[in-house]
Amino acid sequence: MTDDPDHHASAGHIALVGAGPGDPDLLTLRAVDRLRAADVVLYDDLGSAGALVHAREDAELISVGKRAGQHAPKQTEVSRLMVAYARLGKRVVRLKSGDPAIFSRADEEITAAREAGLAIEMVPGVTSATAAAAHLGTALTKRLVARRVQFITAHEVTGGLPDDLDLSALADPAATTCVFMGKATFPALADKLLAHGLSPDTPAAVVESLGSDPKTMTGTIATIAARLRENPPTGACMILYGAALAGVMAKAETTDRS
């Protein structure tokens, strides 16, 4: 960047844009439009590559996501950069994996923009929860069987399983649960769910690395927990469980993970 981003000039435009799960053809037309117009794109590494091809050649592309072994800027620094570039009059896209409204710290960026008196637009994306359901060929709801869908994170700030989980809700046999950031903690979560009365035969599935090299594991909550414990996947994983997934399990308890 050649300009000083802390210099206050005419306000630009900020868009929090959902990149979807990584498949280039799951980007929305609005996302493509905002990317084409952007002067600056602040992007997370997870699932952004397919979207970045729509950025202009002269756009400034800045990685603000975690990459193995490399320092990632703190959230406050990401928000500060986003605001600083917009204050220079730039059109800023903050590109996020999946949908920006779900487990992406969008609230902090919205607050930072509003506190700076800048307008902020949100462009929804396909969340990895529904992308995983599509990959598996299953619905998340099922008439008379699964009346509720819940999105949870199984990862608290310290990296462990949150200790304030609502186990009655999570062990509800009439719900489908989509677990974000859960590959390391799911075995511990499953132990708690089984102790709380959820059947060990509850259908479950893991979809790893949607959008790039997807791999699936299907089984029951008990078998999936055991396999994650024995052989933790390396890629980002969406874990789904609930009776609505029975059709996936019925296809055979399979894995295409080697």
Ligand SMILES: C[S@@+](CC[C@H](N)C(=O)[O-])C[C@H]1O[C@@H](n2cnc3c(N)ncnc32)[C@H](O)[C@@H]1O
């Ligand atoms: C910080 S959250 C971001 C969620 C994102 N905003 C969404 O709507 O999908 C990251 C978690 O989302 C899930 N996830 C994101 N991208 C994924 C992908 N390509 N494949 C599988 N799971 C993914 C994983 O559970 C991962 O740990």
